[in-house]
Structures are given as C-alpha cells and as structure tokens.
Amino acid sequence: MMVEDQQLAAAAAAGDAEAFSALLGRHYDRVFGLAYRMTGQRAEAEDLTQDICAALPDKMAHYQPSARFSTWLYRVVVNAAHDRRRRAATHNKAASGWGDWELDRQAAIAETNSQIDWLTGAMRGLPDDLRDTLALILDEVTHADAAEILQVSPGTISWRVSEAKKHLRALKQQEDAP
Secondary structure, three states, rough: OOOOHHHHHHHHOOOHHHHHHHHHHHHHOOOOHHHHHHHOOHHHHHHHHHHHHHHHHHHHHHOOOOHHHHHHHHHHHHHHHHHHHHHHHHHHHHHHHHHHHHHHHHHHHHHHHHHHHHHHHHHHOOOOOHHHHHHHHOOOHHHHHHHHOOOOHHHHHHHHHHHHHHHHHHHHHHHHOO
C-alpha cells in the first residue's frame, strides 16, 4: 500500500529519515524539472535542486499537512529560484564596472612588464660597471650603500647612473626612430 505524501511529509517533519527519503525519491525529478524550466540551464538547475534538497529537512518544519505536499514543494522551488535570481542580480549590479577596471589593471601590468623586459634587455648592452650600478639603484639601494658595495665613491655612483641613463635614452631613441 502506498503511503500518502501528506503522511510522509508529517513523518519527515517529525524527523523520520526514511519518510524524507521516500518523499525525495518521489519528487526529485519534479523538483529538478521545474528548476530546469525556471533557470533554462542544466548546471544551474542541478545546483538549485541540490540547494533545495539540502535545505528541505529544515523547511519541512513549516509544512502544513492541510496543503498538498506537491503544491507546497513547488512553492519551495519557485521561492528558491527567485532568491537565486535576486542574488545573481545583486551580484551582477555590484560587479558592474569591475570588468573594465580589471581590463585596465591588466593592461597596466602588461605595460609595466613590457617596460621591465625592455629595460632588462637594454641593460645587457651596458658596460658591466654601469649595469651593476644601475641594478643596485633600481633595487632601491642608496647611492651611499651602492658606493660601499661597489667600493667606489658616491660621486662615481651618481656619474654611472647618469651615464647609464644616457645610454638607455639613446637606445630608446634609436628604436623609436622610423
């Protein structure tokens, strides 16, 4: 003999796991089908159905035996789908504009990386003393510390940085010339 949905729902609301399992087995395909029709996407419907099934034990406490279980369950699915749509709309609204910001950020990173690559390649063409000095200064070592590291005077460090800049500027002008 087949037990009525309302009887199973009352037992499930009271904590009967077998009754809950029987109800879920009877109605899972309907829940998924409605979720699929409401979302229009299989993956989204699967996620929604999973969320509904996970929340259903708690929701069973609100089931009124005077209502048909299938009607009540459809209402649960519709509410869950509406909640998901509202969350997605809120997320999309909050995320609006971030795509452009991220594209600009990525472009700036690419430009910086391009400049660093150019500078690294150009530094290979410098005489060793100029390259070593410039490498330290670019690493934010002070002129005094660079002088101590390279065992030269701070004035020599300043001169080497100036000479390195001249070499790099001339190289850049050659590359940019038509």
